[in-house]
Amino acid sequence: MKYTPVIGLEVHVELKTNSKMFCRCSADYFGKKPNTHTCPVCLGLPGALPYPNKKAIEWCLMIGLALNCEISLFSKFDRKNYFYPDLPKGYQISQYDEPFCKNGFIDLSNKKRVGIRRVHMEEDTGKLIHEGNSTLIDFNRSGVPLVEIVTDPDFESAGEVVEYLKKIQQIVRTLGVSNADLERGDMRMEPNISLKNEGQKELPKYRIEVKNINSFKLVDKAIEAEIDRQTQNPGQRFQATMRYDEKTNTTVTMRLKEEAADYRYFPEPDIPPFHWQQAYIEKLKKDAKVMMDKPSEEEERTQELLIKFSPISPVSAATIARDPKFYSSYGGTASIGKDEFGTPYQGTANAIINQKVPLVGISDEERAKIIADLNRVSDVDEDELNKTIDEVLKENKSAVEDYKKGKENAIMFLVGQVMRMFPQKIDVSKVKASLLAKIK
Numbered sequence: 001m002k003y004t005p006v007i008g009l010e011v012h013v014e015l016k017t018n019s020k021m022f023c024r025c026s027a028d029y030f031g032k033k034p035n036t037h038t039c040p041v042c043l044g045l046p047g048a049l050p051y052p053n054k055k056a057i058e059w060c061l062m063i064g065l066a067l068n069c070e071i072s073l074f075s076k077f078d079r080k081n082y083f084y085p086d087l088p089k090g091y092q093i094s095q096y097d098e099p100f101c102k103n104g105f106i107d108l109s110n111k112k113r114v115g116i117r118r119v120h121m122e123e124d125t126g127k128l129i130h131e132g133n134s135t136l137i138d139f140n141r142s143g144v145p146l147v148e149i150v151t152d153p154d155f156e157s158a159g160e161v162v163e164y165l166k167k168i169q170q171i172v173r174t175l176g177v178s179n180a181d182l183e184r185g186d187m188r189m190e191p192n193i194s195l196k197n198e199g200q201k202e203l204p205k206y207r208i209e210v211k212n213i214n215s216f217k218l219v220d221k222a223i224e225a226e227i228d229r230q231t232q233n234p235g236q237r238f239q240a241t242m243r244y245d246e247k248t249n250t251t252v253t254m255r256l257k258e259e260a261a262d263y264r265y266f267p268e269p270d271i272p273p274f275h276w277q278q279a280y281i282e283k284l285k286k287d288a289k290v291m292m293d294k295p296s297e298e299e300e301r302t303q304e305l306l307i308k309f310s311p312i313s314p315v316s317a318a319t320i321a322r323d324p325k326f327y328s329s330y331g332g333t334a335s336i337g338k339d340e341f342g343t344p345y346q347g348t349a350n351a352i353i354n355q356k357v358p359l360v361g362i363s364d365e366e367r368a369k370i371i372a373d374l375n376r377v378s379d380v381d382e383d384e385l386n387k388t389i390d391e392v393l394k395e396n397k398s399a400v401e402d403y404k405k406g407k408e409n410a411i412m413f414l415v416g417q418v419m420r421m422f423p424q425k426i427d428v429s430k431v432k433a434s435l436l437a438k439i440k
């Protein structure tokens, strides 16, 4: 009897955001002293509330867009409940039935199109460290943003899987959202493998999931070993979770597979659902396309120079580097703007990319002046500012309390509330100073 392997894949990619997914702890945990990057949120202490990381979600959407996914305009987080020592809350915040992205695809060199079932956002767990007879737990990784990419069971060989994985690695690196460093565990892979009889149309009724592999070479070996095992033991095809043992080059059963229902998924009550505006998705789509379009060598050099010499976002740098009109306007204006008019570089980049200023037909000086006006911080009447601050403080007593208890972020929330009350752009540092003076 001849068999065709049926292989699907789940990949976890760790994002390189500054902070964790639901708290403000630094996500740069690798090699740091254990349990130094923790707070009540990522330690799962009672009463701590999660606060989603906007950048991480944006990057998850960008990954989905680069993988040709649809972005659902409605989405939400769910709790995935299970008990394990590396999961302090007793549940992981993940996404169940409304992932951020779904129905994408990626093409392989043999012209095969692999379906991307979903791309969703979740949080990483802590790390268990086994030492002699004891096990230690490091929660520095707990709550680090993790994107899970799930394919349809469209692969037929380990070679196809490895090619796909290299593409995913390249995509997240090109987007600038993950280092995708396998040795550091930035990418963790779980292939699922079953066999189909020759001519069989429907998918097999079972699948073997091989857990947590973190190298392309081992994915290749694990898949080959599992295909061998199933081919030689037709009676041993069952639903299970296994691990790959490198020493013996075999797969070893860990447990019979849990069904989704075992996790008792339910909507995360502490995070409201998301409703995206189509315009926001279109903007991200444009950004992802700019980042994914292979730049010419010259464009790439320009892009690197822009990032090096003027602190603008990678997407802005790529957009400017790839459009000669943007580039010549920005090149002339940015230096003048910064020197004479104090316009921040990103402000200049935004004005040019969004074409808030003529790109041709005026001099660099004239353009710089317009941009400076667009970015100008208006003077604000002291009395008016004080009155507004008093109102904001009265209406946001809990944020004031939070700040007094040591929650530094609360002050930026209050600054935002004050800024909102003014139609014109006002000086952030002045607002912050006045607020602090009143709170203390």
Ligand SMILES: [Zn+2]
Residues within 6 Å of the ligand: 020, 023, 024, 025, 037, 038, 039, 040, 041, 042, 043, 143
């Ligand atoms: Zn934390």
